[in-house]
Amino acid sequence: MATTESVEAASSASPDGPEEIKGRSLSQIAWGRLKRDKTFIGSCIVLLIVLLVAIFAPFITGLIGVDPYSLDASAISSSGGKPNGPWGGASLDHPLGVEWGTGRDILARLLYGLRISLLIATTATILVVILGTLFGVISGYVRGFTDAAIGRFMDLILAFPFLLIVLALSGAMTQRLTDLGVPEGNASRITYLILVLGIFGWPYLARIVRGEVLSLREREFVESAIAMGASAPRIIFREILPNLWAPILVYATLLLPTYIAVEAALSFLGVGILPPEPSFGAMLSESVQFFQLVPSYLFIPGTVLVIVVVAFNLAGDSVRDALDPKAVK
């Protein structure tokens, strides 16, 4: 599907034809489309800001003079711990207010939460891409019994209720990771989240890749490579993999925001990141007790979460449209 256009475009560019006819590869066509897509540019700018803010979070918070962990007794009332002032005690010292009871700075917690969230979602997505491509290519290229076995194994994984199994395994698996030498607490919890998201996420991508490989295998350029006596690794890495990046890229850009939301949901349910380490889900879950009095506890992390997820989805949609040879724009 993805290569048809590039092959046609390339063949139409004969060396002695008129100059204005130029062969363009799929990526050049897609890039041309994306550059003209205002939604894509806009969401990319948002994502770039988010990424920079997450990477330089310690620097930014240092500049403002806040940090996500230190308690500030002067910002909360000594009896009951209610933040002083409206909007959760928002002031010049604490632009977005402070936490109830501890006086920890909300802005700093938000930025650090963003870091963890992006770290988990990105690493898990990379894991899905690796596993999904690996099993998808094996399944589609080797076919036969291997394909059937991998297929049934994927059916089995897909039959598991995902959120439930993540919840169910969390306690025991984090303990296991600690036994294996991963530091206790959030390090093992983060590792668990990445592993479990990756392990239960790859079958969807593997199915897509397998379908692509099955059809690529029958194409002339693969047949000619086989006829020339190319080895299987050469065919897979040189002929097939370069044609797979489009569907994989589209899937990955749409998976990443899902994982950001899932991580937040798990922390919300109490199996994700533990305090004092900040995370979106935990901030939202803590907000429940106080949002009647301090609604900003709910709306600040929630809005940031939605903006990040929407920006990723918009960008992913644009990439998919741009890479679709059938799309007319």
Next chain:
Amino acid sequence: MAGYVVRRVLIMILLLLLLTMAVFFLFSLLPADVARLTCGKICTEQTLALNRARLGLDKSVFEQYWIFLTGLFFGRTFGEGPAAVVCDAPCLGYSFTRNEPVLDLIVDRLPPTIFLAMGAFVLFIIGGVGVGVYSALRRGRWQDKGVMGASLIGYSLPSFFIGLVAIYFIIIRWKLLPFPSYEPPWEDPVGFVQTMILPWVVLAILYAAFYTRLTRSQMLETLNEDYIRTARAKGLPERVVVRKHALRAGLTPIVTAAGLDLAGLLGGAIILETIFSLPGLGSLAVSAVLDPDLSILVGVTLVTATFIIVANLIVDLLYAVIDPRVRLS
């Protein structure tokens, strides 16, 4: 047709058996102490020892699985002597923290989950497919763009955030509804609707966004087909062209997604049940994670996975009904 159904049912039974095995071994081979995981929050050495004996943890995993399997068909007894508990067939396990067979607990918690799933399902199918068709028929106009933008945001909203926002505005700020407290509809019909209406709408918004996009893209594809032009040329009213020709041909992927989504929801909408304090399967699972009570988790996982596998079969059989071009063989 009959042969196909029989074969699919046999495969389904095999898959279910594999699934019980996968779930059982996944949980049994956990490096964590199973006795501890069935012991609840307050756990003494005696209870631990008792659970070890009751669950037969000294036996090999295969023996344990065999006992589990026979328990499923013929019932089983946990422990011996005065401490013995009898669990009638079909025995999914026994919760020592609540002193009840897991199946009874699940059956108890099933009604709220079923009501939530069915109500939301009706809303999001009618809403999602309806708006999707509307959007496709107005392709490129402002209505279409508005719907697409709204559905992308709806698709990106994390369920716990929008659930909490709904509680904040509708229950706390505007006091339009009382705080949710679940009563079965036969005891308090008004209270039932007042409690369910928000989770229904929230769930429906989240899912409808996906169905709007799916329906729209399916409709755009089928509306370009030659037979649509033929139908219009025959002088059929537009209503018939849209409903009988375009929508029906594009219905297959919608039915697939709907079947799997309904099955997933019947397994418990974990997050929304937690937020709206509905005593359903999802909140049973969450409390079992926090307790911890592994027996309940195994039971709920098995029941939910069974829903998904059965839904898969029903969807495949429905294809032939919806789309006469599909031949089952």
